[in-house]
């Protein structure tokens with residue numbers, strides 16, 4: 101897919117066909133887009149958890165109780181270690197920025213593969229922490245379901261956003 105088409109096509113999908121998992125080659129290409137993302141000082145403070153087994157999905161899905169999450173055949177969780185991210189002299193830690201970039205590269209890569217996704221941050225982090233056995237310095241940053249929408253799903257026709265003149269300054 102041409103790049104502009106990818107960014108126009110990406111939308112939050114809240115509709116998944118539980119009977120249609122994504123094949124491993126496709127999932128690997130999606131994760132690869134996250135792996136090669138840029139990060140401050142190239143510290144790469146991320147870890148990607150691709151959850152597909154019934155046992156792990158049952159542990160993880162209660163972190164955000166929605167039917168579309170229950171239906172998704174895969175959940176991708178992006179975590180990162182505060183102690184392994186770049187820090188500026190004034191204490192700013194780059195973890196969130198680094199993880200957002202890698203997460204969004206994977207979301208765009210999924211779109212390119214025709215795989216649906218949706219940024220989710222309103223999850224119960226404790227449920228995820230305990231399911232994944234994370235240590236204190238590791239933060240859960242974002243999750244996304246991955247899967248194909250049901251055939252009945254219709255894509256949006258309009259992207260609701262503020263007009264460019266309200267958000268851009270040309271000076």
Ligand SMILES: Cc1cc2nc3c(=O)[nH]c(=O)nc-3n(C[C@H](O)[C@H](O)[C@H](O)COP(=O)(O)O)c2cc1C
Pocket residue numbers: 110111112113218219220221222223
């Ligand atoms: C950082 C971030 C967190 C989000 N968290 C959630 C969430 O917890 N639940 C949800 O349903 N959507 C979530 N979204 C999706 C947004 O609601 C969605 O991106 C926005 O409404 C624009 O719609 P679009 O993604 O279809 O273009 C999140 C998006 C971002 C970027």
